[in-house]
Amino acid sequence: MSILEVRNLSKRFGGLNVTNDISLVLNPGDRVALIGPNGAGKTTFVNLVTGHLKADAGQVLIAGQDLSTASPTARVHAGLVRSFQVTRLFPDMSPEEHVALAILQRLNRAERIFGDYRAMPDVMDEAYSILDLLNLTPLARTRVSDIAYGQQRLLEIALAMALRPKVLLLDEPAAGVPSSDTVLIEKALDQLPPDLAVLMIEHDMDFVFRFARRVVVLAAGTLIFDGTPQQVAADPHVREAYLGSYAE
Numbered sequence: 001m002s003i004l005e006v007r008n009l010s011k012r013f014g015g016l017n018v019t020n021d022i023s024l025v026l027n028p029g030d031r032v033a034l035i036g037p038n039g040a041g042k043t044t045f046v047n048l049v050t051g052h053l054k055a056d057a058g059q060v061l062i063a064g065q066d067l068s069t070a071s072p073t074a075r076v077h078a079g080l081v082r083s084f085q086v087t088r089l090f091p092d093m094s095p096e097e098h099v100a101l102a103i104l105q106r107l108n109r110a111e112r113i114f115g116d117y118r119a120m121p122d123v124m125d126e127a128y129s130i131l132d133l134l135n136l137t138p139l140a141r142t143r144v145s146d147i148a149y150g151q152q153r154l155l156e157i158a159l160a161m162a163l164r165p166k167v168l169l170l171d172e173p174a175a176g177v178p179s180s181d182t183v184l185i186e187k188a189l190d191q192l193p194p195d196l197a198v199l200m201i202e203h204d205m206d207f208v209f210r211f212a213r214r215v216v217v218l219a220a221g222t223l224i225f226d227g228t229p230q231q232v233a234a235d236p237h238v239r240e241a242y243l244g245s246y247a248e
């Protein structure tokens with residue numbers, strides 16, 4: 001069964017068709033890059049899928065459940081999780097604290113947030129398995145303000161993983177990261193659970209070609225291509241709409 005199914009999703013802003021009858025299916029284990037020129041409607045599409053924007057028409061099914069009118073929180077509970085943004089991290093807190101608190105929140109034990117989570121072995125075990133997954137264990141007790149930006153971005157993904165996603169939505173995970181550190185992000189993404197479906201908005205085409213096994217292209221609100229990275233580079237419509245000089 002597909003883990004995310006988007007059917008005929010549409011959204012207009014004033015006279016502009018920002019999302020034009022888009023359908024998309026993600027299966028467990030998919031690694032999909034969502035690309036398109038600036039203003040193509042990528043962010044809007046993701047906001048419609050997460051429920052942060054209301055669609056004019058269409059359906060969103062998560063693990064077979066129709067959640068088209070459900071709140072963003074209900075969609076998170078169903079397994080659709082978007083990575084947090086660095087701007088939402090607390091500079092004085094450590095990665096360990098961030099991840100432990102995210103786990104407590106998921107477990108509805110947030111009332112114990114001010115208790116000592118270090119005395120909760122289940123929370124600590126899970127926190128460290130997530131920190132390990134993202135290669136953050138050596139920095140577990142360092143203040144976020146003292147860790148490199150690339151590792152802060154990994155912490156965003158760690159927080160999303162603490163919510164036990166079935167589908168993980170990533171918004172340009174390597175944006176702003178110095179090129180010397182993008183390999184850290186790539187390595188960590190390679191370690192994500194194989195049955196997790198990942199949909200990533202990404203502009204960096206080198207990154208896309210290394211990460212994605214499937215590429216979806218939006219142009220002017222319309223899905224114009226869904227195929228392999230090898231096919232995308234050769235598709236004349238994509239070249240015309242987007243890749244331009246990159247594909248030459």
Ligand SMILES: Nc1ncnc2c1ncn2[C@@H]1O[C@H](COP(=O)(O)OP(=O)(O)OP(=O)(O)O)[C@@H](O)[C@H]1O
Nearest residue numbers: 013014016018036037038039040041042043044045
């Ligand atoms: N709240 C809004 N009200 C009106 N128009 C909007 C709104 N949000 C986005 N738009 C317009 O919808 C179009 C798609 O924007 P969107 O941000 O989804 O594109 P994008 O592909 O994510 O772009 P980028 O790569 O630059 O982030 C743009 O023309 C944008 O100006």
